[in-house]
Amino acid sequence: MIKRKLLGQHFLNSKEIAESIVSEAKITKNDIVLEIGTGLGILTPLLCKKAKKIISVDADQNLIKKARIEFSDFENLVLKSGDGFKTKDSFSIFVSNLPYSKSKDAIEWLAQCSFSHGIIMVQKEFAEKLVAKSKNRRAISIIATYAFDIEKISNVRKNNFSPPPKVDSVILKITKKDNMDKKLISTINEIFSYRRKTVKNILKQFNKETVIEKRVDDLTGDEIVNLAKQILK
Numbered sequence: 001m002i003k004r005k006l007l008g009q010h011f012l013n014s015k016e017i018a019e020s021i022v023s024e025a026k027i028t029k030n031d032i033v034l035e036i037g038t039g040l041g042i043l044t045p046l047l048c049k050k051a052k053k054i055i056s057v058d059a060d061q062n063l064i065k066k067a068r069i070e071f072s073d074f075e076n077l078v079l080k081s082g083d084g085f086k087t088k089d090s091f092s093i094f095v096s097n098l099p100y101s102k103s104k105d106a107i108e109w110l111a112q113c114s115f116s117h118g119i120i121m122v123q124k125e126f127a128e129k130l131v132a133k134s135k136n137r138r139a140i141s142i143i144a145t146y147a148f149d150i151e152k153i154s155n156v157r158k159n160n161f162s163p164p165p166k167v168d169s170v171i172l173k174i175t176k177k178d179n180m181d182k183k184l185i186s187t188i189n190e191i192f193s194y195r196r197k198t199v200k201n202i203l204k205q206f207n208k209e210t211v212i213e214k215r216v217d218d219l220t221g222d223e224i225v226n227l228a229k230q231i232l233k
C-alpha cells in the first residue's frame, strides 16, 4: 500500500482514453518512444504497434516482471526497471501517465532532454500551475513554458483510474521548444525563492549589479530566464 502511494500507482482503466493518448502522440515507424511508468501496461502494447522501438520503464520491479511475460511477443519493446528519470537512452516521443509526486521532477528532467514532443497525464492543479500567469506563476511555470509549447488535450475524471486518486487529471501535449540545463533550472528556482525582492536586490545576492527596480512578478517569463542566464555568466 505504501509503495503504491509513493510510486503514484493509480492505473488507467479506460481503453478508450489509452487509445486517444496514443493517437495524440502521432507516432510513426521511425520513432523511439520513451514511456515512464509501465504500470499494468494499458499503453505499452498500443505504443509497440505504432513505433520503431519502445523503451518502457517502471520503478516497480514486479510490474516489469509481469510486463516481460505479458508482452514477450513484441520485439521492439525494451522493458527496464528503475528510475525512469535517470534514463540515458535517446527518444523522439515521450508518453507517460506521470506518477503525480514526480510531475515537477519530470518537467525539469524533460526540459533537459532532446526530443520532439510528448503526451503526459498530470493532476489538474499541476496542469494549471504549468500555464499559470503573473502572480500565480511558479518557477515550474517559467521552466515549462520556456522549454515547451503546452496544449491541453482533455480532462480525465478520477474514476478512470484504479484505485481512483483524490483529484481529476488532464492530458497535455508538450512540444519541445528549447533545451535548458540543470544550472539554469536551479537558478530559476532560486530566483523564485526571492520573488518579493527587486531584480536589483536579487542580483546583489549573486554579486552582480543592475538598476532595474522591477520585482520578479513584474517580469515576463523570458526576462526571468534571461535574469537566470545573467546570474550564471
Ligand SMILES: C[S@@+](CC[C@H](N)C(=O)[O-])C[C@H]1O[C@@H](n2cnc3c(N)ncnc32)[C@H](O)[C@@H]1O
Pocket: 006, 007, 008, 009, 010, 011, 012, 013, 036, 037, 038, 039, 040, 041, 042, 043, 057, 058, 059, 060, 063, 082, 083, 084, 085, 096, 097, 098, 099, 100, 102
Ligand atoms: C500513474 S501510474 C501509470 C501507469 C500506466 N502507464 C497507466 O497508465 O496505467 C505511474 C506508474 O509510474 C511508476 N513510477 C513511479 N515512479 C517512477 C519512476 N521514478 N520511474 C519509473 N516509473 C515510476 C509507478 O510504479 C506506476 O506504475
